[in-house]
Amino acid sequence: MILAWTGAALIGLSLGLLGSGGSILTVPVLVYLVGEDSKLAITESLAIVGCISLFAAIPYARSRQVDWRTVLLFGLPGMLGTYGGSVLSQFLPGSAQLLLFAVVMLLAAAFMFRPAPAQASEVPRRQPLLHTILQGLGVGVLTGLVGVGGGFLIVPALALLVGLPMPYAVGSSLVIITLNSFTGFARHLHPPQGSTETLHWPLIGTFALIGILGSLVGSHLNRRLSNEKLRRGFAVFLVLMGVYVLSTQLPQVLHAPAAKAALAR
Secondary structure: OHHHHHHHHHHHHHHHHHOOOHHHHHHHHHHHHHOOOHHHHHHHHHHHHHHHHHHHHHHHHHOOOOOHHHHHHHHHHHHHHHHHHHHHHOOOOHHHHHHHHHHHHHHHHHHHHOOOOOOOOOOOOOOOHHHHHHHHHHHHHHHHHHOOOOHHHHHHHHHHHHOOOHHHHHHHHHHHHHHHHHHHHHHHOOOOOOOOOOOOHHHHHHHHHHHHHHHHHHHHHHOOOOHHHHHHHHHHHHHHHHHHHHHHHHHHHHHHHHHHHHHHO
């Protein structure tokens, strides 16, 4: 389990360093290092990420680097989208969810490879309310479907589209990730009748604790390391992990219809 605990530390470290990325690491760590079922891992990841993001957001809130207006307009629709996405996830097999997850990882890598947006002003500019609401809704649906907080999409959206300075984008993103993650997790606290899903609370608690400590270390290192190099290094890791998950899950998704047809004969 040493590799699994190391993975938990990396989840928190990523959130502390980049304000995103930790959530997209949690599911692969739980599936490939701990051995959890894919659907169970997606549910547990929401609780773990929610706890880590909550504690990681506290220093930003104390420094007044959270735009609460954006959290309201982006985060509340995101909570609704997360609930809807978690309902839709019940109709997808675990392999299909992981396949979608791999695509999301590669998309995240594309965002990370792009240079961090430069802010000409420390004063946030405003975009139309409807745009903010729709963006929050879309990220929320993705959160519910594949069990990621969406920070790798939220931070660029808040910086490029909403116009928040990067520190405010990161702080606001962590609050929104917390809302989205806990909303998605709450939906899974009452599984459908006949479900055999049993959450492993000690595992969730241990991962959350290690991740919180990792996020504190990441926040400290963030002041010393080049953010651009960190982003690109993380992007490379996402590409490797995304390609691996894609290669393992794509055959299962493609062979599933053929297997059903063979059983029907």
